Amino acid sequence: MQDYFLSIKSLKVLYEQKGETVTALDSVNLSLNQGKRGVIIGPSGCGKSTLISVLAGLNSNYSGEVLIDGRPPTIGGETAMILQDFGLLPWKTVWDNVVLGLKLRKRTTAEINVAVATLLEKLGLCSLAKRYPAQLSGGQRQRVAIARALVLEPRLLLMDEPFSSLDALTREEIQDFLLEIWEETRLTILLITHNIEEAVFLGQKIFIMSSGPGHIQQEVENGLAGASHLRGKVQFLEMCSSLRSFLRGRYSDAATA
């Protein structure tokens, strides 16, 4: 039997609220090989963020088996997470924002300086090092958020709708940027999106979720992922169109269930 880097079996998550039990996830099975990019797409409320929070070690109140490289999730460790609002501290400069995680890990100042300078250089962010988040564009902020995650040298990068507040062109630029980083690091990435084009462009494996309660409805192996030259071309648009049809079908099933 194959050992996956990311392996989820029969995951169930319940929330208790005001005496009511909400089944956010039930019978979720998901697997992803090391160094692959997975994308989760599905309707609002189907449990995408809940799934990511379990993987990030932020929610340990679940049943089933969740393993990252054979071990249950823990906060920090070898997993980094990037959120929709970038999660930057507004009162700290770009440099200080990126440094933060390493300081928490008690690295020496010399180690920190080398690691951060090297990474900012690699990501083309050196000229922004002294600026504050409010002095950056949305795309620049997201690059800094990516730098802050990468400086910790994670083996798994979790992204919860990371590009949703960006305009269409900036969004494409940062998708390309993420792809370049992946080419270099071969990180395992699991990204949540509501955007079909983004799912097709980035996801080597696309997990389509359904609600009521949340589960993985379908897994799609996507041979078009990462092919910048195919963006907007017939093949790419056809893939988006079939994913859209599938999602529409599922959405209406969920609505009438």
Ligand SMILES: Nc1ncnc2c1ncn2[C@@H]1O[C@H](COP(=O)(O)OP(=O)(O)OP(=O)(O)O)[C@@H](O)[C@H]1O
């Ligand atoms: N802390 C909580 N307490 C109670 N119910 C919750 C809590 N967090 C989430 N839920 C419920 O669990 C279900 C899944 O929520 P979740 O946020 O994971 O979905 P999602 O797919 O990420 O949604 P969206 O796409 O809108 O962000 C929803 O029904 C939601 O109302």
